[in-house]
Amino acid sequence: MATVVVQQPLGKYGMESWNSAICDCGEDLSSCCYAYWCLPCFMCSTTGEFGESTCLPLVDILGPAVMAAFGVAICIPPVGLAMRVAVRYKYQIGGSICEDIMVSCCCICCSWCQMNREIKARKKSIRIVQTNPVMQPLPMAVNPQVVAMQQPMVISAAPGEVGPAVQMTTINTVAM
Template sequence: MATTVVVQQPYIVSHRNPWSSGLCDCCEDMNSCCYAFWCCPCFACSTTGELGESPCLPLLDLFGPGFLAALGFPVCVPPVTLGMRVAVRHKYEIVGSICEDIMVSCCCIWCSWCQMSREIKEHKKPITIMTTQPMVQVVPNISTTTTTHVVRGQPFGIMSPVQMGSPLILTSP
């Protein structure tokens, strides 16, 4: 007699986020905005390098479409800008579509690179978590000078009275 075994895998819900800043929010980072305005190819190369890709990749947007147009293939979408925008969107799980990425890459290339740069910087910021110790029931330990904390019936830890009440601060490297 054969036995049927059904294995149910957990359903993972992906939480998609919006961009951390709007497309035209260049005033949030004026240094990047000025850098992109005065030398967009250099800014695109540095932004691509910050994402971990080859810094020379955006130079293909300058030479690629011109070369393809000379061969008779008109290109209006900058391929590297579009590819980087899609890569940033997927890496940071940002809501959007390929149609939106094409429109932004074609119509406002400077704003697109500035938005990608701000997003990369936002995700590279160090995270600081500050917590305080939970409310605990203090049970004096008669045999020693330290105090044992009990949380929901289980020992929380042994601390001296001097250590009680000090906040716990965690920082990411």
């Protein structure tokens, strides 16, 4: 099987850009509604899709309450910011930490929706399977004593490798 990699448009600094803008919730309305009505659950499911612990966003929820009890004010959600930076780093998306801080502080729900859309878009892969036609057997009129049996054998590239699928035919000969 051959795997086709679709490149994203390049953003600032020669890196890729986000697949969707921060306020493009209309592209995935069900996720937007899920985030709006139950942001903690949405945050947990998004971190799970990204491959991190699903309990990680609970720090954003419980962290400010614990810190306020000790008299320390937190205005930047640490997990939201860390996830945004991790998504940018993993998918090589251009941007800066200042942009991430502003988005995480001002539009946390939109930030999580954008990260979710990006993770879903990057998980989709396009696969093209190439098959070659079966070759016709050669006529055996030259030597009638040879009996040929054909057994088709398909060899393809392993998952993750790039290469066309190849179909080969083996011929077993028996001399009389």
